[in-house]
Amino acid sequence: MKTLHLATILLTLSGVLTQDREWRVKYPDKPICAVRGFSVSIPCSYSYPQNHQVKQKLWCSMNSNTDFCYKPPYVYNSLSNTKSDFEFTGDDKSDCTLLIHNVQFSYSGEYRFRFITNVTDGRFTGDPGVTLQVTDLKVSLIRLSGNGTLKQGDSLNLRCDVNCTHTSSQFVWSKNNQSLNTSGPVLHFPALTVRDSGKYTCTWETGETSGSETISLHVEDEMIYGETYNSWPFWMVVMVTAGLILVVVIYSRRHVHTEQLKEDDSDIYTTVQYNTFTMN
Numbered sequence: 001m002k003t004l005h006l007a008t009i010l011l012t013l014s015g016v017l018t019q020d021r022e023w024r025v026k027y028p029d030k031p032i033c034a035v036r037g038f039s040v041s042i043p044c045s046y047s048y049p050q051n052h053q054v055k056q057k058l059w060c061s062m063n064s065n066t067d068f069c070y071k072p073p074y075v076y077n078s079l080s081n082t083k084s085d086f087e088f089t090g091d092d093k094s095d096c097t098l099l100i101h102n103v104q105f106s107y108s109g110e111y112r113f114r115f116i117t118n119v120t121d122g123r124f125t126g127d128p129g130v131t132l133q134v135t136d137l138k139v140s141l142i143r144l145s146g147n148g149t150l151k152q153g154d155s156l157n158l159r160c161d162v163n164c165t166h167t168s169s170q171f172v173w174s175k176n177n178q179s180l181n182t183s184g185p186v187l188h189f190p191a192l193t194v195r196d197s198g199k200y201t202c203t204w205e206t207g208e209t210s211g212s213e214t215i216s217l218h219v220e221d222e223m224i225y226g227e228t229y230n231s232w233p234f235w236m237v238v239m240v241t242a243g244l245i246l247v248v249v250i251y252s253r254r255h256v257h258t259e260q261l262k263e264d265d266s267d268i269y270t271t272v273q274y275n276t277f278t279m280n
């Protein structure tokens with residue numbers, strides 16, 4: 001029994017060790033979804049036998065590469081210094097992650113990682129590759145009641161859509177850049193109020209990427225005309241009153257000042273009067 005147990009452990013251990021030295025490229029099994037215009041990171045790991053040193057790392061798109069990644073074109077080539085939307089964020093040992101910036105619809109398709117070592121015939125391509133899907137993030141406004149301009153009491157939903165199936169993704173909503181305490185693709189407004197006006201942003205997040213889209217809501221205040229007629233004169237009265245008080249205060253101050261000075265030396269009066277004038 002004991003020997004058998006030990007043998008099992010040894011087998012498991014050697015299995016783990018040899019597995020690490022195998023020629024292998026590992027990508028996510030499921031397609032990766034990305035939102036157009038945003039960035040996506042494609043996770044990738046690789047391994048190769050010991051006593052090899054990685055000399056070249058390549059990523060190719062099956063859209064443009066018809067030679068199974070054996071020949072150019074490549075979207076990334078570690079031996080060339082060209083800048084593009086395709087950035088390698090891995091290393092020479094085990095990480096082959098590809099970061100794609102400013103994703104476009106034309107970027108969707110299958111991608112493969114290939115690496116070449118210092119040993120003759122020491123080269124390997126991860127086949128099949130990983131699939132990238134590109135989608136737009138859409139925020140739509142669905143009226144549940146009312147028509148025309150949005151009015152108080154109207155009911156509506158804001159719905160956030162991505163056209164791809166992703167198991168672990170989440171939707172986060174924010175209003176005027178402040179996160180809302182909701183999750184899920186739908187933001188429900190049972191009865192609008194003026195305070196619901198604002199910019200609503202839906203952010204869609206997965207482990208590899210995120211994207212966001214904003215929509216503006218403007219809820220009309222039905223009391224707007226009544227308030228307008230009443231409030232303008234009120235503000236005008238406040239301002240005119242304030243202005244009048246200010247004028248009266250300044251005038252009476254100067255008056256008191258000059259009256260006092262007249263009783264004093266008239267030589268000083270003229271100089272002080274001049275100073276007061278320039279200060280005002």
Ligand SMILES: *[C@@H]1O[C@H](CO)[C@@H](O)[C@H](O)[C@H]1NC(C)=O
Binds near residue numbers: 119120
């Ligand atoms: C490849 O590189 C490794 C690590 O530097 C070295 O041990 C090995 O001898 C090299 N092999 C050849 C064929 O150059």
Ligand SMILES: *[C@@H]1O[C@H](CO)[C@@H](O)[C@H](O)[C@H]1NC(C)=O
Binds near residue numbers: 146147
């Ligand atoms: C808007 O809604 C009102 C009341 O619900 C209705 O009478 C009117 O026909 C609607 N107008 C349009 C253009 O749908």
Ligand SMILES: *[C@@H]1O[C@H](CO)[C@@H](O)[C@H](O)[C@H]1NC(C)=O
Binds near residue numbers: 163
């Ligand atoms: C969603 O994607 C599928 C397949 O890529 C496409 O046929 C369909 O038209 C898309 N739908 C929308 C609403 O974009």
Ligand SMILES: *[C@@H]1O[C@H](CO)[C@@H](O)[C@H](O)[C@H]1NC(C)=O
Binds near residue numbers: 176177
């Ligand atoms: C919201 O945040 C984004 C980025 O964080 C910024 O560019 C934008 O100016 C902000 N808008 C407001 C209204 O604060």
Ligand SMILES: *[C@@H]1O[C@H](CO)[C@@H](O)[C@H](O)[C@H]1NC(C)=O
Binds near residue numbers: 181
């Ligand atoms: C956010 O929602 C959770 C549950 O939906 C609730 O327990 C919590 O009090 C809410 N927080 C705020 C700040 O509204």
